[in-house]
Amino acid sequence: MAEHASTETLALRVQFDTEAQQRSASALGMWIFLITEIMFFGGMFAVYTVYRSWYPDVFAIASSSLNEIIGAVNTGVLLLSSFTMVMAVRAGQLGQRKAIVVFLILTLLFGGIFVGVKAYEWNQKFEEHHIPGQAAFHLDGVLPEDQGHAQLFFSIYFAMTGLHALHMVIGVVILLILIAQARQGRFSASYYTPVDMAGLYWHFVDIIWIFLFPLLYLIDRHLVK
């Protein structure tokens, strides 16, 4: 084992027997982190479930005030970014150093578009006076005594999409670091773990949005014309 330590590499640290063992240990650790993230978002999904079950009609009207076409297209952009991310991981598996950089940059691009569109949508909400806590808050089609419940929907909307966007911004920072490392030729077929782990994180954030989109944008749209 002594000679083992002297030949330590990124792909095989001294505490592991094989590269495959090191990779599966990294993936397991990342998944346990993602489970804590599931529970973190889970609390907000529980809040959403309780209030939607209490005020279904107001939530339907408030949900229909969001532009579902923009939401659907943005969902597509995010799915596209997940595709380019998994292609970056695949390039890592094959040791294609240039392809890793190209696909990471594409992922960064699509992720950036998603956050940009989200910022545009939030700005729309400010212009429409759909900001909870605003004195001028008013949602058409909702009774004056129910305006508070509409504010509740938008509180949940901003909290959940905001937390999701924060994760996107963190993902963008991670991508920037990975692109710099990949350009220096740090990754190879035997060591691409950071790309792999960032991929798991990116797809997790994608999955959160996969649920946020129908739950926030698509509540009983047929009720409101």
Added chain:
Amino acid sequence: MSDPHENTHIDSVGTYVKILLALLVATAVTTAVARVDLGGFSVVVALGIASVKMVLVALFFMHIRYSPKLTRLVVLGGLLWLGILLLLTMTDFATRGILGVPGK
């Protein structure tokens, strides 16, 4: 040390393209079906489609299909705890009004 691809399964580009197309179609379907009056089943259909998308992303993009059993167990355990969180919360909130007692 000998084979860097040991225990690593590499999917073809075609597989990933098919999954991406399936995800995009599912997004279009869930957006379109939201305009149809399905009564109480609207939310069931919406969550059903979202769950299918989640499974596709997890199995293919997150490589759960080829993950060790321990990793799969951790993932299922996480979903189980999420289920407990949502289910037990709702057993409280959904049944509060059933008995006409103070402090409900």
